[in-house]
Amino acid sequence: AQKITQTQPGMFVQEKEAVTLDCTYDTSDPSYGLFWYKQPSSGEMIFLIYQGSYDQQNATEGRYSLNFQKARKSANLVISASQLGDSAMYFCAMRAADFGNEKLTFGTGTRLTIIP
């Protein structure tokens, strides 16, 4: 069974500062994928970034980077130079390496509020 843990229910960050959202995971699968999604108040799920368990380098997408520490089973999301529009719920998710079955296991989320 897979499990995702997000221990920060809410965070307040000053605009333009960097922010790290924590995510730890548990799985017995040797191969897996890790995702971060953003859910603004409008409700849609927006894909941010993906990290494969065998990827040698940490994933980056614009202002988003994933700090992947495999031995610690952590996949923290780093947002650089935060903006007011970053205020949203953020979900970490995992996908098992079951080829073709891409169901995701989600954490409980972190509500990020950017303060002007």
Add this chain to the structure above:
Amino acid sequence: NAGVMQNPRHLVRRRGQEARLRCSPMKGHSHVYWYRQLPEEGLKFMVYLQKENIIDESGMPKERFSAEFPKEGPSILRIQQVVRGDSAAYFCASSPGLENTEAFFGQGTRLTVV
């Protein structure tokens, strides 16, 4: 290329009625996933379907819930005899079913049972 389309966006049903939620996957995507998000919680997997087949329904409640993905037309999540506890956001995601690809989410259907 249109994204994953879900309708309706909002649905209100009285207790005991049926709810039908529709999901049209992205063009070229043959895999559909349904998730439920209860208020203030993360998404929980319900069911994974390919055309005319249910592949994984390990997250589906045993009663009142069913899903289909016919050869033609959208995938349907059907909830019979709805109860207040069914009030949630229901998300559909689709993927092409290739290795190392992400699933794309629709905007969700918010079901309110009154």
